[in-house]
Amino acid sequence: MRFARATLCFALLATTATSACSLHLEQRDAVASRRRSYNNAFFWRHNTQFRTSGAIHFAHGKQHDVLQLGTLAHAAEIDRDFEAECLAWFRDPPRMEPTMMTYGPHVGQAAWRLYQAIDWTHIHHEQTYDILSDRDIPWSKKAEVTRDAVDYYLENLPRAARSPAPLELTMRRAMVMMKPYFGVYRNNHPRSATFFYYAHWWHPAIYEAQMLGGNGSEQDAIVDATHATSTEVLANRPQRMLLSREIMPRYSRMSPESANIFDNLHMLHGIAYAILAYDGWTIDEKRAELYRVVEAMSAQPGDRELARKFAIEHPDVDPRRYEPWMRGYEGPMNKMMEEMFEGMWPMMSPDGSKEVPPEVREQLKMKLSPATQPGELPGSLHDAVMKLVPNMKMDKEGMKPGATPKHAAMATKEWLDKAQGMPNVEPFPMTDGAAK
């Protein structure tokens, strides 16, 4: 009896102490993955690729702690060592896919909701690979079963689920360009950043290989051949984040929701790394900003209706080929960032002019590229632009951790208006035995 009383007192004391100290407390709210007959199909059918996905997710998890526990002063050394570790894991991938907490426990304790969003979406990755891998699901049913997986993903953890709307919308909601961390990760950790550019080529390339292969044995051959392209891509990495619509146009047409969810996740990775790499904020401030971005890029009412609002430039891409257009700066991701900046500029320029000065545009391009380019001004994009245009009108409140810049609402509305006139991308015909 004495023990029971002591236990109760301990629990009450702990609860009182934690609430009194206004410590950041939240519930875990874990939800199990959808249990269906297709579970494990990717694991058994494409085990090499399953394990490669595990290596990539190891890198994602550990990068959080490496950046948070490291310092910008030692960034070059940290970047070199971490890239070497990522490549070693790529060569000898893990047997299982680790959760973010497994190799990044420090940040997991500081900002749990970030990990919840990432892990929940990685489960969606795994399930959608499973669906395409499972021979027992007729090809004509793949879209329907994928839609069911998307429903489960969106409905059960709406705050953790990434938006099914295109990145053009969610990036405007998040509006991170003039935050003090923007560019810090790409500038100071270019080897790691481009490893993830490779990873974000690999994930969609494997989906597209499955789409090309169909249910039969051709899927195995095309997936293996696509995976083999990794060597070439790693040796000459993309200089931008590749979008789902670029590398997996067929899959994006079959499940635009799922494709956008992955783009939103991949961009969240990059923003989270920039926030953690930035050394001007405390961990509490970083959490406030991380949670703001997690929220801004989450699934929100009306997002699903916008899922098909994107254009496909290369509908017949072959994922086995690493095309020249996949490698450089030019592409939809950076075009989107430049358009956002152009939209913000009239509100920032001292004289209200609409034209972005050439020297500012040049700095923007350099800040959107990995590593420090010749002629690039140090610091964030904000720092560089302020040096060129000292009288620039700044939204000082919007730069603070956890605050949404005032440009966000207007930019979001502008894009929503524009989206009304945009045609929907066509569904992909999924007929039995004809994947192409």
Added chain:
Amino acid sequence: MMRGALFLAVTLIPTTALAADHTNLEEGLPVEAADAYVVGHYSREVQALTRYEYSRERTSKVTLDPRFEWGVIRNGQVAVRVPVVLETGKHVDIGRVAADALYNFNQETLTVPAFALGGMIEAPTGAESRRKGFDPAVRLNVTKHLPGTTFLHALHFNGVWQFNVRRDEMERSGRYRLIGAYSFRVSSWIMGIADFAHEQRMQTGKVQNLAELGFRMQLTPLLVAAVGGGVGIGADSPAFRAAVAVQYRPF
């Protein structure tokens, strides 16, 4: 002894498909310590534990402990277990059937551990069912990972108080169990756990201590296997114990 070994072998054969998450520590799988986290909402998990115990009196006991665990609400789980016990010189017996619930209150932060409170009720069966009552228990689980490192290392505390509703003359009115544990990542798919369990037995004056080491291995995305063992410390403790277990999400 032979019958015990046979039981162990038979139990292991059919358990090829069974779990969930090797980082989520479960009581008895394979060591006594559990963490403060529960399975995900909607998770339905079958668990099968086989434990061999050798006493200082040179008797063997094999416990086959099948369980069903369900993430019935967000942050809460319930489980039922129906153990079967085979002991040297005794008939095969159904052990104490138990139902328990555990609720996790919070995700830990850099400074605040995770807390979970639970309740359990054990029902007497077999030989003792006529003279024993339903014994409820309460438990507190606390988990804290070590901050400032990329190693996944954590400290755990479990405290249990069990009431003895229909006590015999030589029994306590209730008993406690205290467990301290340290878990550590071995690889992406293997977790290690070392624990020390100190508990009172219901018989007056008897306490048991056990030092254990176990490993939990994620074999497939749905299947976890666990192996472990421990040695007893003190006259009332078993000489040693070994356990193998599997967990699986069948539906």
